[in-house]
Amino acid sequence: MTLLLGMGWGALGVLVIAVGAIFGVWWERKVSARIQMRLGPQQIGPAGSLQMIADVPKLLFREDIIPARADRTLFKLAPLIVFAPIAIAMVVIPFTSGWAPMDMSVGVLFFLAVPSIESIALLISAWASHNTLSTLGGLRGAAQLISYEVPRSLSVLPLVLLAGSLRPLDIAQRWEWWWFPLTLVAFVVFFIASLAEMNRGPFDMPEDESELVAGYFADYSGMRWAIFMMAEYGAMIVASLFAATTFLGGGWPLSGAAGTVLMVVKAVALVTVIMWVKWTLPRVRPDQLMSFCWKILTPLALIQLVVVGVVLIWL
C-alpha cells in the first residue's frame, strides 16, 4: 500500500517537474533574452509561452543515438537515475500549513540525502558514454556535488535548531519572521550551494559547453537529453520550493490557499534569481570552485550555526 502511494506521489512529482520544466525553459528564455536586450520567444502563443509545447514533439521525434562503444544498459539507465531523486525529494515539501505529500520525521535529512544520489547518476552517465569529455564532466560533477553537500547541509541546521525538529512541517509551522534576518547568511550559503548542486551557472563545470561540449550528457540526444535538462530544471524548482518553505517562511504572512500561492510566487522569484545569476556571472574554474566551497562557504555556515546556537540559549 505504502509502495503504491509512494509510486503515486512519485508520478505526481514527475508531472509537476515536467510541467515546471516546460514553464522554466520558457521563463529562462524570456529572462535571458531580456538580459541580452532581446525579446525572446514571441511567435507561438501569447508572448511565446507555448514555444516549449512545440519543442517537446521535436525532442520526442529526435533520433535516439547510443554510441557504439557505450555501455548500453547503464547508458539507458542514467537519465532515470538522474531524474528520480529530484522527483522523490519533492514529497517532503510542506505545500501548505500542516500538509506535505509525505510527512516524515526526518524530512530535512531526506531532502538533503536523496538528491545526492544524483552524483552517482552523473558518474553512471559519464562512464556509460565511453567518452573522454563526458568522463571529465562526470568526475567534476561528482567532486562538486559531494563537496557542496557539506555547506548545504550545514546551512539548513540553524533552522533545525530553531525549530527543534527535522520535520519540514514543523519548521514551516514554527517559523517566525525574525528567523529570516537571523539565518540570512545560512540562506545565502544554501542558495549558493544549491546552485552548485544543480550544476547551474556559474558552477556548471560538469556541463561546460565551451570545453566539455555538454559534459556528462554530451552523447545523449532526443528525449534522453531532455530528461537531463528536465532534471536540472527540476532541481531548480525543488530547491527553490524548499528554500521558500523553510528559509522564507512558506506562505507567511498569508495562510491557507493564498499562502500556498504566495509560497509558489516566492519559489518562482528564487528561480528567476537563479537564472539572473546564471546569465550574469561567468563560469568559475574548478580550483576556484573548491576553494570557495571549503574556505568560504563551509566556515560561513559553521559561523552561522554557532551564532544561532548562542542565540538559542536566550530564547
Add this chain to the structure above:
Amino acid sequence: MAVDPREVPTPASVSDESPAGLKGFFAGARSIATGLGITGRIAFGKPITIRYPTERSVLSPRWRGALRLRGVLGKDEVKLVRTVAPEYNRALQELYEADRLPPCVGNCPANVDARGQNYLIADDRVAEAYELVRDRNILPGVLGRICHHPCETACRRNFYDEALAIRPLHRFASEEYRKVRAERVSPLPRTQNKSVAIVGAGPSGLAAAYDLLKYGYRVVMYEGEDKPGGALYKGIPTYRLPRDVLEEEVGDIIGLGLQLHTGQHVGRDVELSALISENDAVLLSVGLQESRFVPVPGVDAEGVVGALEFLRAVNFTGEGGVEGKRVLVIGGGNVAVDVARSALRVGASSVALACLESDQEMPCHPWEIAEAVDEGVVPMCSLGPEEVLVEDGHVVGMRMRSCLSVFDENGRFAPKYGDETTDLPVDVIVFAVGQGSKVTDLVSGTEVALSERGQLVVDRTTFTTSVEGVFACGEVVTGPGSAIGAIATGHEAATSIHRYLQGASLTEDRAARPAPAYPNYPPVDLEGIESNRLRAVIEMVSPDERVKDFRPIEAGLTRDGAMDEAMRCLRCQSEVCVGCTFCARTCPDYAIQVERVDEPGARCVTRYDLDLSKCCFCGLCAEQCPTNALMHTGQYEMSFFERDLTHFDKGEMLRSADGTRATGRDGIAPPACPSATRREEP
C-alpha cells in the same frame, strides 16, 4: 616568437586576482553585485530587437527580395506632374518624399515636367506636351532657345551616356504647336470678380498673369516698352531669340484673356497709386532696369556704355555705334558674352572680354563662352578694371590690373589684386558687371517701402511688399538670374495673390518647393556606345557665317530627331520600366534579358526575363534602375523553389508584391501574360 604573457592584454575584471583575505571577499561580493545590478537594469530596459513579423515594415529599404517590376511602358502610363499652381509645390513635395520626383523636374527652378514632355512627345502627343510644359514654363518656345537648362544638368542620362536634349525638345514642341495654336488657344472664362494689375511684361509677370488668368481673375498688364517681353525683348540678342517666337507665345497669353497695355510706363504715364486703388491686387515685376558700373576714374567719359543700353540699342536699331571700333567688355557673365557677341555682329573690329575670374571660374555658362570664342571674342581672364584712359573726353584705352583671386576662403566676393597692370587700347568700353533696380519713380506717391539702397523691401517667400495687396516678383526681388528662375517667382507670387484675394493666409499650410540636391556626373567615356544612346546633334551655323548677322544660330530638331530624342528619356522615378536595359548591363550574372520596340509613338517593352537560377540577389539592377520600376519585394526568403519556377518573365514580375510564383504564396499556375498594348500611328 614567444609571447610574453605580461604583454597579453586581458580585461581587468578577469585578470586581476582579488586581494587576499576579507578585503578580497568583499571586493568579489561587490563585483558580483555590480554585475547582477547591470543585468537586472538591462532586463527592465527596452529590447533592441524587433517584434517579428509585426514590425517587418521597418526593415531597411535596402533588403533584397525577389525582384518585381512595378510597371512597363506600353502597359502603364507615366504619370504627368500636373496640378493647379497653388497645389503644385505640395504635389512636388509628395513626389519627392515618395522618391518619385525625376531629377529634371527637381532641378528646374519652375519644376517643369520635362519627363512628361518627353513621354508625350515620344507618344506623338506634341501639342499636349507643349501645354504641359507651358503650365509651368509659360514661354516654352522662348525658353527652348535661351534657357540655361538645369534639367539637363541633373538628367540621369549624364550617368550613363549624355544628357537628354530637353531644351531643344521644348523648342521642337513650340514649333509643332504653331500648327494647332489657332484652335487650341481661346480666352479662359472669368470666374472671379476681382482684378489684378501687373507692372512689367517680363517672364515673371507673364508667369503670374498666366496663373491668375487660369484662376479666373481679370488681369491687366502695363508695359513701358512698346512690346511685351521685358528683358527677353530688350536684352536677349535676336541671334539667340527670334522676336516672332516671343511675340507668338506672349500672344497666346493675351489670347487667354490678358489685357496688355504697352507703352504705358507706370510711374510716368500711369500712377501706381491709381493701380492700387483700381485693382484688388498689384504685382510689381519690373525687373532690373539699370546697368551697373565699376567706379573707376574716367568711367563717365564718352565711349563708356552700360550693357543694357548697348543691347537695347543693338536690338532696337540694329547698330551699337561700334562699327570698326575696338570694343572691350568688362564682366564675365552671360550678359557680357551676349554683349561681346552682339558687338561682333554690329561690326566691331575686335572684341575682348575681360573679367576678374579665371577661365575656370567665369560665371557665364561654359557653352556660351565657348561659342563666343569660336566667333572671335578674345577672353582676358583674371583682369580687373583700374582706370579708363581718356583723351579729350574720349576713351582711348583701359588700364587693367591683374587679379589674383576673386573669392575669399568663405566663397564671398573679395577680389585680391596683384601689382601688374596692362594698358589695353580700346575705343568703346561696355560694362556688363550686373544690373540694378530702378524703382524710385515707380513707387513715388505710394507707401511701398524701399531699402536704404533704393530697392524694394520684399518677403522672399510670400513675395509681399510693405503695402497690403502689392506684391513683387522676378529679378527686382531676386537680383540678376535666369529667365526660368524669374518665371518660378512669378508662380509663387501668383499663389500669394490668389491666397490674398481668397482671404486665406499667405503662409498657412503652404508647401515650400522641395530643393533636392543632385550629383554632378563626371563626363562619360562615349567610346563604343551605340548610336541610339547618344544625344541628338543640334546643328549650328558655322562661326564665320553666324557673326555676320543676327539670324538664329541654332537649328531645331527635326520631327524624327525629336521623337528619337524623346524616346531616349529614361522616365526617371516613374516606376514604369522603359526597357532602358541598364539593369541587364549592370547584372554581374547576366540573369536579365530585356527587349523593347523602339517605334516612334509605340515604344514598349516586349520582354523582361529574370533567370532566378542565375540571380545572386546582389540588388545592383534595382539599385541603378533609373525609373525605380524594378524593386525588391518582401519575399526574400528563397527557402523553397522548384526548378521550373526559377524563371520570371515580364508578366510574372508585374504581379503584386504580396505574392510571386517563386515563393508559392498564390499557387503555381502561371498567369496569363498581359500583352503590351501598342499605340497605332494616328
